[in-house]
Amino acid sequence: MAKRQRVYPPRSNRFQDKVAIVTGAAGNFGAVCARMLAAEGAKLALLDLVEDKLQAVATEVRESYGVQVKAFTLDVTKEADVEKAVAEVKKEFGRIDCLFNNAGYQGLFAPVDDYSVEDFEKVLKINVTGVFSMLKYVSKVMIDQKGGSIVNTASCAGLGCPTAMPAYGTSKAAVLHLTKISALDLAPSNVRVNSVSPAFIGPEDGFMWRRQVELQAQANPTHAPERYYSNNPDEVSKQMLESVPLRRLGTPEEVVQAVMFLLSEDSSYITGTDINISGGNVLGGSRG
Numbered sequence: 001m002a003k004r005q006r007v008y009p010p011r012s013n014r015f016q017d018k019v020a021i022v023t024g025a026a027g028n029f030g031a032v033c034a035r036m037l038a039a040e041g042a043k044l045a046l047l048d049l050v051e052d053k054l055q056a057v058a059t060e061v062r063e064s065y066g067v068q069v070k071a072f073t074l075d076v077t078k079e080a081d082v083e084k085a086v087a088e089v090k091k092e093f094g095r096i097d098c099l100f101n102n103a104g105y106q107g108l109f110a111p112v113d114d115y116s117v118e119d120f121e122k123v124l125k126i127n128v129t130g131v132f133s134m135l136k137y138v139s140k141v142m143i144d145q146k147g148g149s150i151v152n153t154a155s156c157a158g159l160g161c162p163t164a165m166p167a168y169g170t171s172k173a174a175v176l177h178l179t180k181i182s183a184l185d186l187a188p189s190n191v192r193v194n195s196v197s198p199a200f201i202g203p204e205d206g207f208m209w210r211r212q213v214e215l216q217a218q219a220n221p222t223h224a225p226e227r228y229y230s231n232n233p234d235e236v237s238k239q240m241l242e243s244v245p246l247r248r249l250g251t252p253e254e255v256v257q258a259v260m261f262l263l264s265e266d267s268s269y270i271t272g273t274d275i276n277i278s279g280g281n282v283l284g285g286s287r288g
């Protein structure tokens with residue numbers, strides 16, 4: 001039986017009658033964002049590759065919040081899928097006010113000399129080309145409307161340089177740069193583009209956190225913890241948390257609150273910027 005999901009009470013109605021697209025809507029951040037946008041009155045187009053999970057999220061959000069929700073299955077790496085989905089959203093809802101451009105893939109964990117070219121290409125295709133294609137087709141609609149807000153999901157892996165993540169870190173650095181260039185290109189049409197960079201996000205028993213802890217522990221070829229993460233997963237968890245000044249994992253809700261701010265008119269004079277949601281992880285914390 002599906003786990004009963006928390007129903008967020010409305011905090012305000014910043015998105016009343018707005019139309020929002022969320023990509024990666026079957027996943028962790030995407031589903032939370034769909035719920036929070038619905039709680040504030042948005043009409044939703046939910047997009048993802050994984051049909052059954054996507055339909056489950058769409059049904060749950062529609063029933064919990066009573067807003068218009070439509071699911072679109074697509075592969076963001078396929079330009080024809082993206083073009084078709086965006087045209088269908090426009091036809092169904094009449095406009096597109098917000099895009100949470102969030103579908104992504106973390107890739108493998110291996111040092112650069114051992115990293116598969118095939119997986120490198122896959123990571124770049126999903127995280128960069130996919131984000132770009134969504135930006136391209138949604139921005140055409142927003143330009144015609146003379147307004148809109150786009151938030152791309154980058155990562156602290158694109159701000160810092162995590163070992164054994166050459167593909168993911170590179171892809172997210174590209175998302176940060178693409179955000180800035182798009183912000184300049186789209187500013188004349190009053191379309192804002194920003195990004196968020198989460199770091200270590202829970203829950204502690206969640207798939208993403210466990211996966212990165214376990215795979216980082218396997219990725220150290222030197223068996224010395226100084227240069228890479230330790231080979232012991234418990235030790236890796238400790239090392240990761242010790243790099244966070246607030247000394248805890250973030251929650252998906254804490255990530256999405258920043259996304260909601262950037263998507264809404266609360267940030268009407270902000271474009272081309274990135275908010276890192278990392279508990280201070282990006283500060284470095286050198287005591288030297």
Ligand SMILES: NC(=O)c1ccc[n+]([C@@H]2O[C@H](COP(=O)([O-])OP(=O)(O)OC[C@H]3O[C@@H](n4cnc5c(N)ncnc54)[C@H](O)[C@@H]3O)[C@@H](O)[C@H]2O)c1
Pocket residue numbers: 023024025026027028029030047048049050074075076077102103104105106126130153154155156197198199200201202208209
């Ligand atoms: N969870 C974290 O700790 C963390 C930290 C930093 C950045 N991020 C980024 O946040 C975003 C969301 O991550 P999440 O934690 O919700 O992960 P997740 O794996 O739960 O969700 C990602 C979703 O993207 C979808 N997706 C993947 N490839 C796709 C494709 N080709 N076409 C359409 N959909 C596709 C997946 O099906 C999945 O539902 C990603 O871009 C990720 O890189 C996550």
